[in-house]
Amino acid sequence: MSPFALGGARARVPAKINLHLGVGPLRDDGYHELSTVFCAISLFDEVTVRSADHLRITVNGDSARQVPADPTNLAAQAVMLVAEYLERQDANAEIEIDKQIPVAGGMAGGSADAAGGLLAASRLWRGDLSRDELLSLAAALGSDVPFSVLGGTALGTGRGEKLLPVLNRCELSWVIAVAKTGLSTPDVYRELDRLRAERDEIVPPPGRPDALLRALAAGDVTALAPLLHNDLQPAALSLQPMLRRTLRAGTEAGALAGIVSGSGPSCVFLCADPDAAVSVAAELSGSGVARSVKTAFGPVAGARLVTP
Incomplete structure (x- = not known):
């Protein structure tokens, strides 16, 4: 059955490759200063969020057993963050993740799932969050999550969360x-x-x-x-x-x-x-x-x- 027939919303989110990753010294906050060029590629996870009476997480696909199916899951954290931002009384939802992006593979699979959770929960609960709002929430979830929202090609600075779109004429x-x-x-x-x-x-x-x-x-x-x-x-x-x-x-x-x-x-x-x-x-x-x-x-x- 379609997720839409069950009152759900689905987001498709790409993996990333770092064309350049320059790592500077360790900062006082425990992160490293970065200068990186991200490129989003055609390897996707899909995150579906449906209404439910309690939080449930299902993971399918490549290396699904390596992905936590509990509140530590980044997609679940994203859904809970959207609920808090929208001042909902609860964050109950069924979250289904279909994985193609390698787990713990350096391609931002967890960050992609977080971005998918943000976008799908915003649609499910009719939050209609702007891109700037999504990017702000994404930065609170992880350094790579804002790029997973943005996609394309971008220069990342800070810990990678400060993004500037880059002209890319290469296929x-x-x-x-x-x-x-x-x-x-x-x-x-x-x-x-x-x-x-x-x-x-x-x-x-x-x-x-x-x-x-x-x-x-x-x-x-x-x-x-x-x-x-x-x-x-x-x-x-x-x-x-x-x-x-x-x-x-x-x-x-x-x-x-x-x-x-x-x-x-x-x-x-x-x-x-x-x-x-x-x-x-x-x-x-x-x-x-x-x-x-x-x-x-x-x-x-x-x-x-x-x-x-």
């Missing part, structure tokens, strides 16, 4: 190698701090990736490829050394470039065009370096309601 074709085990984002940041301390590294504030932004504006995928960068990659490789083999396999299969996505451990490979992505994905699938291999394109829009 980006990706192959995603989903690792066999996940990584905790806090663990990866701690490992980065440890590696930097071990080298007595003085960490400057992260700079703006102007060369990468120019390549995006020019629509030059070939120029973009060598500019992909992730300061968290050494930490992810330290925690999961086998990712080096995955990165090597992707470039040997014909990708223009490959990096660890965000905090990892998913590895993403930029390809020349959709046909090249299919070829790279086929070779990676047979190499045994990943639990699963997916293709995607970007940029795509952020959280959107699915209408009947």
Whole structure:
């Protein structure tokens, strides 16, 4: 039965890739100063919120058992936040999450679910929240949640929640190698701090990736490829050394470039065009370096309601 027949609302939300992730020093609030370029890609979670007599959470799809089905779930926290913002007496709802985005994969799957929960709950309860209101609530839920609402391509600063849309004339074709085990984002940041301390590294504030932004504006995928960068990659490789083999396999299969996505451990490979992505994905699938291999394109829009 359609969720709309049950008085529900459904939102579709994309995964993200960090084309550039510069990580600065640790701030007083426990976060790191970031300069990052987000790109939303065509790998989606769907979040449906229906009226109910108590809070219920169901998760289906890829790695569903790894997603908490209790109030710690980010989509549930988003729904409760909307209820509080709208001054509702209760936040009772049935939340159903259909997952395609890898869990603990560095592609903002939890943040996507939070953004979907915000948008679907706003529609269910006829809050009609503006984009600015949604972005404000999103920032309270997590650093990547505002971008999951916005989508497209954007420059993120602060802890990643301050967003500036970026001109992107590139049609980006990706192959995603989903690792066999996940990584905790806090663990990866701690490992980065440890590696930097071990080298007595003085960490400057992260700079703006102007060369990468120019390549995006020019629509030059070939120029973009060598500019992909992730300061968290050494930490992810330290925690999961086998990712080096995955990165090597992707470039040997014909990708223009490959990096660890965000905090990892998913590895993403930029390809020349959709046909090249299919070829790279086929070779990676047979190499045994990943639990699963997916293709995607970007940029795509952020959280959107699915209408009947």
